[in-house]
Amino acid sequence: MAAGPWSLLLICLGAAATAGVLRARAQPDSIGFISIDCGLPGTAGYVDDATKLSYVPDAAFVTDxxxxxxxxxxxxxxTLSRRYLNVRSFPDGVRSCYALRSLVAGLKYIVRAAFLYGNYDGLRRSPVFDLYIGVNFWGTMNVSSPNVAVTLEAIVVVPGDVVQICLLNTGSGTPFISSLDLRPLKSTVYPQANATRGxxxxxxWNFGPTDATDLVRYPDDPHDRVWFPWVDASAWAVISTTDRVLNIGDEDLFEAPSKVLQTAITPRNGTNNIEFSWDREAQQQPKNQTPAGYIAVMHFSELQVVPRNAVREFYVNLNGKLWYPDGITPFYLSAGFAYDMDPLPDSARYNISINATANSTLPPFINAIEIFSVIxxxxxxxxxxxxxxxxxxxMKYRVQKNWMGDPCVPKTLAWDGLTCSSTSPPKITAVYGNNSNLCTNAESCQTAKGKSKKVAVYVAVPVVLVVVTGLLATLFFCFLRRKKQGSTTNNSVNPQIETPASHVPRGDAHAQSSVQLENRRFTYRELETITNKFERVLGQGGFGKVYSGSLPDGTRVAVKLRSQNSNQGVGQFLAENLVxxxxxxxxxxxxxxVYEYMSEGTLHEHITAGNGSNRRCxxxxxxxxxxLESAQGLEYLHKGCNPPLIHRDVKATNILLNEKLEAKIADFGLSKAFDHNNGIQVAPNPNSLVVGTLGYIDPEYYKTNNTTTKSDVYSFGVVLLQLVSGRPAILHDPEPINITDWARRHLSRGNIEGVVDARMNGSYDVNSVWKVAEIALKCTVKASSQRPTMSEVVGQLQECLHLEEVHADDGATGSFYTGTNHDPDSGYNAYAADDGQSIDVR
Incomplete structure (x- = not known):
């Protein structure tokens, strides 16, 4: 039995909304970390005393x-850490999973799970169970003692933007977990980890500390790796320094923290070797596989000034054989390391011996070591x-049963009622009806309002869900918007809402636009005539292609035609048409x-001019x-429109330039009306998805889902930083970092030169630049209540422009710039190379 298409659409809409709310609460924090206290009740998190990292409850990461x-x-x-006081226990089902979302596909991450049994169930029987990262075996957890915390950690490349961490009941006790952490790494570090092996x-271990409790982790290690001290005062002497040990930039493949490298061990007797060993841990090996051996990374940094007539050089031996082929001579106060790419030969015990070479006059040393097995x-x-x-x-119907983890893989744990293909990757081909057993109680398989619609019959080919959900969402949005704003005729829209998209002349934030709207409705045949049958393409975006055209009176226009394949529908179309x-x-x-033709394209194009572009800086x-002109345009939206509007997608590609290089705000596909009294969007829907462009989204809006005028202020602050620096909203430094965090890091040290666009060659008033940078930082503070209004921003930018004009009058000259291009239509190239797609952030 199959449901009708409208039933399917309604169900998909509700499901997507619910999923969006859950995902919005389960995101990495501002530094990309996910820190979960598993089993923590309620919704409030806390700050860890030792690391000052914020831990959150796990309810948003694990479903029912x-x-x-x-x-x-x-x-x-x-002394017991707070995150060990409670656990989440999984007494039902074979597989139970956490979903960690909003990750960067293809990036490396540290995944760390911790377990303290603590006889939470009163059975005094420590369980044994398996863990999986996605569909791949991670390890077996054998909690041998109730008062000892056990940690399982791996470095893996995440294939998608979501990774599931699953606990598998193997029949030897109930799986449980105390905490779960995820930490991003640069793609260049730990080269042994790749897409097919972790x-x-x-x-x-950190060699050198004398206190067995002296752990090194965040913030001393920016990646929050935990370095345990290896203390043996009877065998080793300690050498140390308080000077900072430097990493060697992009060539550093492991980025050991300075605090770890500031200590090392050396033999008490200068003629002896350094010796230590470890045993293979059988329970760490994947089941039914030959043990893969271990990969070792050893860290070395010279902490003493070596006299000219002295030499420190040593060999590293493994089980009596030379492990590293050459003698090692570390540099003074510089991070060094020795490592292997392939696993060591299998052995029950691994014995390391570090001995001086024949040429060496000084004893060997070692600062730290990391040891991994391959999964x-x-x-x-x-x-x-x-x-x-x-x-x-x-999530919509709270289906429980065995609907946990990957739907199709492995086949032995495939979800009840699903049929999957044997392709790679597998696809869901059908969900059959009459699956009442999917519901574990009277409440599951019901909607949030308690309606008893069953889930079993609503899907035939789930791939279609993504498409039809988006279509219904836009139709639904269109209906709501028309209802709120009043009816319109077939030939016009509400004139109170149809707001000019261009900037407002300086000095009057409520003046009329330089372009008067015609409210004209064109036929498709007229558009064919205007564009000469869509002959010249100016660019392309998510809505569709943009074509060059001319009205009968010779006025040049840009025609944005919705593609039949576009996932933006009627809702986005009407929203844009309002302005x-x-x-x-x-x-x-x-x-x-049909737009006014903006011959000089987008601000983004001009900010990033170079690399073969005909434009000058x-x-x-x-x-x-x-x-200033862009700020005045936003001020007009916030104060001059009736009803006022929040743009919600302010970015450099949505600021267009005409032939006079006048800046005008454009593209109102995501705009919302708001309440005059509090600046919040009219009738905010708590179940709506966060929208905007990555790098520009207000973090408070991202967290609360409430749009305010201060959300536009935040996005505009990002644009200001781009104007100052000439850089994109998300930099690669070398890993992705928001321009706001990057700028704060430099400006907090007074390093304005490290932020300002070097292509301006110093031709600016530094006070003016500093003031704009400070305005940008105020606009992008996390608490929206502390941000200025757009009216305040306009006033401050006018002061900055005055400072620059005085600077120019004093004889300073700027670099020459022209907006002229050989190709008169190249101003719209940015439609094909956006700095960030407008999205529904899920």
């Missing part, structure tokens, strides 16, 4: 699975689109917008003028 339990009081000690940590990550999970669709259904510049087309299936005065 497990229960919160406290460990026995007899195992609680004054690194399972055996141990990470396979070559298994492929279910197609990501299918997973997203079926997860939306699962269209010339007119629109709604002719059958054809939808288009913008002068600082030109940048200030564009910033």
């Amino acid at each position: 699975a497990g229960c919160n339990r406290n460990i026995s009081a007899e195992y609680i000690t004054p 690194l399972l940590l055996l141990g990470r 396979s990550t070559n298994k492929v999970g279910t197609d990501s689109q299918d997973v997203s669709a079926i997860m939306a259904i699962k 269209s510049m010339i007119g629109y087309c709604k002719d059958g299936q054809h939808m288009a917008l 913008l002068t600082w005065r030109q940048r200030l003028q564009m910033a």
Whole structure:
């Protein structure tokens, strides 16, 4: 039995909304970390005393699975970390999973799970169970003692933007977990980890500390690796320094923290060797596989000034054989390391001996060591689109049973009622009806309002879900918007809402636009005539292609025609049309917008001018003028429109320039009306998805889902930093970092030169640049209440422009710039090379 298409659409819409809310609460923090206290009740998190990292409850990461339990009081000690006081236990089902979302596909991450049994169940029987990262085996957890915390850590490459951490009941006790951490790494570090194999940590030891409790982790290690001290005062002498040990930039493959490298051990007797060993841990090996051996990384940094007539050189031996082929001579106060790419030969015990070479006059030393075993990550999970669709259904109807982890892989744990293909990756081909057993109680498989619609019959080919959900969402948005704003005729839109998209002349934030709207409705045949049958393409975006055209009176226009393949529908079309510049087309299936032609393209194009571009670098005065005009345009939206509007997608590619290089705000596909009294969007929907462009999204909006005028202020602050620096909203330094964090890092040290665009060659008033940078930082503070209004920003930018004009009058000259291009239509090239797609952030 199959449901009708509208039933399917309604169910998908609700499922997507619910999934969006859950995902919005389960995101990495501002430094990319995910820190989960598993089993922590309620919704409030806390700051860890030792690391000052914020830990959050796990409810948003695990869906309707497990229960919160406290460990026995007899195992609680004054020094016990707070995250070990409670656990999440999974007494039901074979596989129970956490979903960590909003990751960067293809990036390396540290995944760390911790377990303290603490007799939480009163059974005094420590369980044994397996863990998986996605569909790949991670390790076996054998909690041998109730009062000892056990940690499992791996370095893996994440294939998608979501990774599931699953606990598998193997029949030897109930799986449980105390905490779960995820930490991003640069793609260049730990080269032994790749898409098909990960690194399972055996141990990470710091040689030299004399206190066995002296752990090194965040913030001393920016990646929050935990370095345990290896103390043996009877065998080793300690050498140390308080000077900082430097990493060697992009060539540093492991980025050991300075605090670890500031200590080392050397033999007490200068003629002896350094010797230590470790044993293979059988339970760490994947089941039914030959032990893969271990990979070692040894860290060396010279901490003493070696006299000219002295030599320090040593060999590293493994089980009596030379491990590293050459003698090692570390550099003074510089990070050095020795490592292997392939696993060491299998052995029950691994004996390391470090001895001086024949030429050496000084004894050997070592600062730290990391030891890993290899785990396979070559298994492929279910197609990501299918997973997203079926997860939306699962969360909407709270389906429990065995609907945990990957839907199709492994086959022995495939979800009840699903049929999967044997392709790679597997795809969901069908969900059959009459699956009442999917519901574990009277409440599951019901909607949030308690309606008893069953989930079983609503999907035939889940891949379709993604498409039809988006379509219904836009239709639904269109209906709501028309209802709120009043009816319109077929030939016009509400004139109170149709707001000019161009900037407002300086000095009057409420003046009329330089372009008067015609409210004209074009037929598709007229558009064919205007564009000479869509002959010249100016660019392309998510809505569709943009074509060059001319009206009968010779006025040049840009025609934005919705593609039949576009996932932006009627809702986005009408929203943009509310502030269209010339007119629109709604002719059958054809939808288009007719804009004033902006010959000089986008601000983003000009900020990033170079690399073969015919444009020259913008002068600082030109940048200030564009910033002021853009700010005035946003001020007009916030204060001059009736009803006022929040743009919600302010970015450099949505600021267009005409032939006079006048800046105008454009592209209102995501705009919302807001309440005059509090600046919040009208009737905010708590179940709506966060929208905007990555790098520009207000973090407070991202967290609360409430849009305010201060959200536009935040995005504009990002644009200001781009104007100052000439850099994109998200930099690669070398890993992705938001320009706001990058700029704060430099400016906090007074390093304005490290932020300002070097292509301006110093031709600017430094006070003016500093003031704009400070405005940008105020605009991008996390608490929206502390941000200025756009009116305040306009006033401050006017002061900055005055400073620059005085600077120019004093005889300073700026670099020459011209907006002229050989190709008159190249100004719209940015439509094909955006600095960030406008998205629904899920």
